[in-house]
Amino acid sequence: MSAARCRACGSTDTTLRGRKPGWTSPREYSFHDCRTCGLLFVEPFAGFEIYDDAYYRGEGPDPFVDYESEYRDWRRTDRGLEFDDFARIADAHLRAGDGRQEAGDGKTELPPVGSSVLSPVSCLPSPAQRSALRWLDFGCGAGGFLKYLRARGTINGHPLELTGHDVGSYADLLARTDGFRILDLAALPREPAATYDVISMIEVIEHLPAPSEQLALVARLLKPGGLLLLTTGNLDGPVARRQGIHYGYCAPEIHVSLFSPRSLAHLYRAHGLVPHPVRYRGVVDFKVLKTLRHRPALRALARSALTLPPVRALVDRLYGVSAMPCATKIQAPNGQNPKKSQ
Numbered sequence: 001m002s003a004a005r006c007r008a009c010g011s012t013d014t015t016l017r018g019r020k021p022g023w024t025s026p027r028e029y030s031f032h033d034c035r036t037c038g039l040l041f042v043e044p045f046a047g048f049e050i051y052d053d054a055y056y057r058g059e060g061p062d063p064f065v066d067y068e069s070e071y072r073d074w075r076r077t078d079r080g081l082e083f084d085d086f087a088r089i090a091d092a093h094l095r096a097g098d099g100r101q102e103a104g105d106g107k108t109e110l111p112p113v114g115s116s117v118l119s120p121v122s123c124l125p126s127p128a129q130r131s132a133l134r135w136l137d138f139g140c141g142a143g144g145f146l147k148y149l150r151a152r153g154t155i156n157g158h159p160l161e162l163t164g165h166d167v168g169s170y171a172d173l174l175a176r177t178d179g180f181r182i183l184d185l186a187a188l189p190r191e192p193a194a195t196y197d198v199i200s201m202i203e204v205i206e207h208l209p210a211p212s213e214q215l216a217l218v219a220r221l222l223k224p225g226g227l228l229l230l231t232t233g234n235l236d237g238p239v240a241r242r243q244g245i246h247y248g249y250c251a252p253e254i255h256v257s258l259f260s261p262r263s264l265a266h267l268y269r270a271h272g273l274v275p276h277p278v279r280y281r282g283v284v285d286f287k288v289l290k291t292l293r294h295r296p297a298l299r300a301l302a303r304s305a306l307t308l309p310p311v312r313a314l315v316d317r318l319y320g321v322s323a324m325p326c327a328t329k330i331q332a333p334n335g336q337n338p339k340k341s342q
């Protein structure tokens with residue numbers, strides 16, 4: 001039998017790590033390691049049919065999914081914790097970029113974000129004067145993040161122009177009932193290159209059977225200097241390494257492309273993106289609290305424990321949350337698309 005082809009880099013220098021059954025049937029799925037890029041990937045791909053209404057109610061392989069609550073009111077879920085974190089990271093990225101623009105020199109070294117040497121907010125133009133920030137939420141799901149961003153209105157003084165990308169009944173609702181601009185699988189690739197300042201891709205990439213194709217699209221749609229906010233589980237964190245393919249995140253019917261910091265950085269670089277280190281706070285909290293959704297007493301205890309920085313730092317280290325980089329698009333000096341050949 002020939003070696004399985006890596007879903008991310010296309011290499012056939014891969015080895016079988018093990019097999020386990022899926023959630024819906026005793027059918028076995030195989031997990032392969034790519035020696036070239038480090039991806040752990042699943043064969044065969046079970047198909048997208050599993051993403052039905054029961055799945056979105058948390059009655060499928062992922063019991064922590066709850067689209068209905070998120071669609072009705074994301075404020076009643078824990079997702080606001082990670083939304084605040086993404087807004088904070090985007091805000092810091094924009095402050096650095098705006099600072100460079102105000103300095104009039106793309107190469108100017110800036111003081112660290114939060115430093116008092118940075119332009120105070122009161123000196124910045126009002127939101128109406130600042131250029132719009134075009135934000136794509138790739139895999140917008142039940143739309144909680146789009147609604148959060150709409151309610152927020154601005155990031156670092158830039159008014160937000162929001163677009164979502166997804167398919168299915170919630171995508172239809174977000175477009176028809178909530179008035180969001182939602183692009184489907186056919187419409188998104190028709191967007192012009194370098195359209196978006198920020199693209200968020202929250203817990204999406206692990207579901208994709210061809211992550212390289214989607215990253216190529218994202219990289220094309222991102223403006224030079226733009227920010228890709230991407231989260232996915234870390235298969236190289238201490239807990240994941242200890243549990244191997246029996247780690248709960250290794251749900252072979254839905255999570256088929258399983259990344260580590262190394263394989264994610266490899267994929268970014270293949271598409272002209274530069275790994276961008278992040279230090280998460282609310283994202284760490286959310287990852288813990290969502291798993292305790294059905295255990296209110298434990299959830300309340302965890303919620304207060306996570307306010308202690310050493311506790312959050314320990315959880316972050318055990319699961320390798322902040323070890324997974326986001327990315328920025330290279331600023332090409334000649335204005336050309338800087339995508340490297342693979």
Ligand SMILES: [Zn+2]
Pocket residue numbers: 006007008009010011034035036037038039
């Ligand atoms: Zn690979």
